[in-house]
Amino acid sequence: MRARSGPTVEHRVLAVRLRMLRERAGISLRAAAEALDAHPATVRRIERAETGLDPRQVGELLRCYGVPPTVSEPIMAKLAAANLPGWWHRWRDAMDGWQQDVIGVETSASLVRTWHPALVPELLRTPAYAAALYRTQYPEDTPARRERRVELLRERRRRMGERGAALWALFPAAALRTRVGDRATMDGQRAALAEAMKEQHVTVQVVPLDHPPHPLTGVPPLHILRVPAPEIGDQAVLETPGVRVDIVDDPEAVMAHRIRLDAACAAAPGPGTPLPE
Incomplete structure (x- = not known):
C-alpha cells in the first residue's frame, strides 16, 4: 500500500x-x-x-x-x-505511513532527541548498518526498495546537517555489542559514531553495560522533536517495533516523556565520554 x-x-x-x-x-x-x-x-x-x-x-x-x-x-x-509536497514525497514508495508524519515535523525541527534501548539510533546509523537492519526488519522488500530506504535516511541526515539542527542521542553500550551485518559493518558504525561525537550539533551519550537502571530502561524507542514554531509544540514519537508508532502532541504527555528522557540523560555518562570498548 x-x-x-x-x-x-x-x-x-x-x-x-x-x-x-x-x-x-x-x-x-x-x-x-x-x-x-x-x-x-x-x-x-x-x-x-x-x-x-x-x-x-x-x-x-x-x-x-x-x-x-x-x-x-x-x-x-x-x-x-x-x-506543496515535502521533499520526502519522492521517497514515499519506500516509507511507512507514520514516517511521513514524523519526517514532516523532523524536517523543520531545531532539535531531535532520541533514545533507543538496543540499537544505534536511526539518525546515527551508517548506510551499511541501516541496510543490514532493513534486511531483517523488511524481509519482504526488494533490494531496490531497501536501498531507497537507505537513501532516505542519508538525505534526512544531510538535511539536518545543512540547517544546523541539533541531534542528541542516548543508547546503551549493548547496541555496540549487537552485531548488525558483518564485522566491517560494526567497525564502520563505531568509527562513524566517534566522528559524529566531534560534530558541533551532535551529542551522543552511551549507557555502560554495568550501569544501574535509569528512567528509560526497557522503554521502546522514544524521540522528541522541537519545532521553532509557536503554533506547534514539541512532538513525542513512541515506537513499538512491528506493532505501532504513536505520535504524541499533547503538551502534558510530551512533558512527561521529556522529563524521563532528561532524567535518563542526567544519569548517563556525560557527552564526550569515549565509546566503551
Whole structure:
C-alpha cells in the first residue's frame, strides 16, 4: 500500500491558526461547516492538517470568522507553499505511513532527541548498518526498495546537517555489542559514531553495560522533536517495533516523556565520554 503524503510544518501551522481563529471568534465547528456547506468533520480535518488547504474553503472560513485583511491576506499568501509536497514525497514508495508524519515535523525541527534501548539510533546509523537492519526488519522488500530506504535516511541526515539542527542521542553500550551485518559493518558504525561525537550539533551519550537502571530502561524507542514554531509544540514519537508508532502532541504527555528522557540523560555518562570498548 502506498504511503500518504504527510503534511509539512507550514501546513500544520496554518491549520492550527485556522482553529485558533475559529475559537477566538466563538464559532462552532457546525457553524464553520455550514459556511462551507460541508460536514463538521471537514472542518475538523482541515484544522488537523489531515487534508489539503483549499483556497476557496480557507477564504470562506476566514470571512466566517470575521478575520481582518491584515491577518487573512498573509494566510492566503502562504497557502500555495503549505500545499506543496515535502521533499520526502519522492521517497514515499519506500516509507511507512507514520514516517511521513514524523519526517514532516523532523524536517523543520531545531532539535531531535532520541533514545533507543538496543540499537544505534536511526539518525546515527551508517548506510551499511541501516541496510543490514532493513534486511531483517523488511524481509519482504526488494533490494531496490531497501536501498531507497537507505537513501532516505542519508538525505534526512544531510538535511539536518545543512540547517544546523541539533541531534542528541542516548543508547546503551549493548547496541555496540549487537552485531548488525558483518564485522566491517560494526567497525564502520563505531568509527562513524566517534566522528559524529566531534560534530558541533551532535551529542551522543552511551549507557555502560554495568550501569544501574535509569528512567528509560526497557522503554521502546522514544524521540522528541522541537519545532521553532509557536503554533506547534514539541512532538513525542513512541515506537513499538512491528506493532505501532504513536505520535504524541499533547503538551502534558510530551512533558512527561521529556522529563524521563532528561532524567535518563542526567544519569548517563556525560557527552564526550569515549565509546566503551
